[in-house]
Amino acid sequence: MTTLACICRGCGQPIAGPDDAVHLGHEDANSGPGCDIWAHRVHVDLVGPDPDAVRIPARVLVAEALRP
Numbered sequence: 001m002t003t004l005a006c007i008c009r010g011c012g013q014p015i016a017g018p019d020d021a022v023h024l025g026h027e028d029a030n031s032g033p034g035c036d037i038w039a040h041r042v043h044v045d046l047v048g049p050d051p052d053a054v055r056i057p058a059r060v061l062v063a064e065a066l067r068p
Contacts, residue, residue, distance in 0.1 A: 006036075010043030 024037040
């Protein structure tokens, strides 16, 4: 059985040991199944939400709030 190489979202380096890997979630793709998001245990705090996923809905909510 082969295992996929997990890449840390915080530092961009491969995660060597399975005990050091933390699964942060799943990222959908426009086409295809998407991918899982992984990080080293020490880099979990460095990984934040996608800024576009926060910015776009925030602009919509502000525009709706300002509409008469």
